[in-house]
Amino acid sequence: MFPLRPKIAAMAGYVPGFQPPDGESWIKLNTNENPYPPSPKVREAILAELGDGAVLRKYPDPSSQTARKTAAALYGVDPAWVIMANGSDELLNNLIRAFAGEGEEVAYVHPSYSYYATLAEIQGANIRTFGLTPDHKLADFPTVYEGKIFFLTTPNAPLGFAFSLEKIADLADRCRGMLVVDEAYVDFADHSALPLLQKHENLIITRTLSKSYSLAGMRLGLALARPEVVAALDKIRDHYHLDRLALAAASAALEDQACLQQTVTTIRATRERFSAALRQIGYTVIPSQGNFVFASPPDGDGKRVYDALFSRKILVRYFSDPALKHGLRITIGTDTEMDAAFEALRQIG
Ligand SMILES: *Cc1c(COP(=O)(O)O)cnc(C)c1O
Secondary structure, eight states, X not given: OOOOOHHHHHOOOOOOOOOOOTTSOOEEOSSOOOSSOOOHHHXXXXXXXXXXXXXGGSOOOTTOHHHHHHHHHHHTSOGXXXXXXXXXXXXXXHHHHHHOXXXXXEEEESSSOTHHHHHHHHHXXXXXXXXXXXXXXXXXXXXXXXXXXXXXXXXXXXXXXXXXXXXXXXXXXXXXXXEEEEOTTGGGSSOOSGGGTTTOTTEEEEEESSSTTSOXXXXXXXXXXXXXXXXXXXXXXXXXXSXXXXXXXXXXXXXXXXXXXXXXXXXXXXXXXXXXXXXXXXXXXXXXXXXXXXXXXXXXXXXXXXXXHHHTTEEOBOOOXXXXXXXXXXXXXXXXXXXXXXXXXXXXX
């Protein structure tokens, strides 16, 4: 019939978390969105850029210079070490396209972000996973890993723990290919791999503005890496991957560090309070470095609790994966939302 590539025909495709229509009264704790609005400067910058709309006739800056410079100043690197992206998902995709050809290997930790596997499948790359020990150490990682890319999500999603800087440095040394440290949640964590960037040639750090900066709807991400890597990613991306409004939003958001700090401090405090309350009612809660917790009910039946929450219009994330089905990933919302979620969980038992 259609000359579809067999690998694409056979693919299941990634299933994102459920997005109820805007305006429905769910407590939405299933896709790690930020419950607080982005910096008011973001709205101002978007409106200033938009003006009467005439500016939309013209293509945006193809290389995101202003946003790159803002990010570079923020992270203390030269702008040649930064690339902006249409969500960090775009970077993950282009990293695979840049580094892993058909039949070559990419790896990631299981459980972590399974979208890496979907992207590798599209490329025709082979996928390998490394499991975790019960105390969240990498199981069976070889002394020398020969694959083209190893994706390390830290803080880990959906479990919430983070790998130490020593461990990340050790992994960079062991990888013959690239080590991509996916720091989607790092603004909620105690440490970042940023101090390792200059020293480890194969290190790439990806960030997103979707979570800590409350901009999931703008689709903004960035990567920090050596200029050679940035140049390669620049070659294969769409020329105009970021629209004018997104570019305006990116710089304004990154510049407002006071807003970021305030949101992050609040969410971290709510996270600790919610985790402690759940432990009081017999839940096992992994200490989290992200804006979510992985929590397991005493009977280890995540699906039962998911369904009971769903019927109360509270959305959380349940994974049927055998390594995760004993619990739920619950995004940290506002204090009011978490009080409601806790009360529901207490009733459900
Ligand atoms: C949310 C998330 C992303 C994707 O971020 P976007 O910038 O929204 O594409 C990437 N990696 C992990 C681990 C995430 O949780």
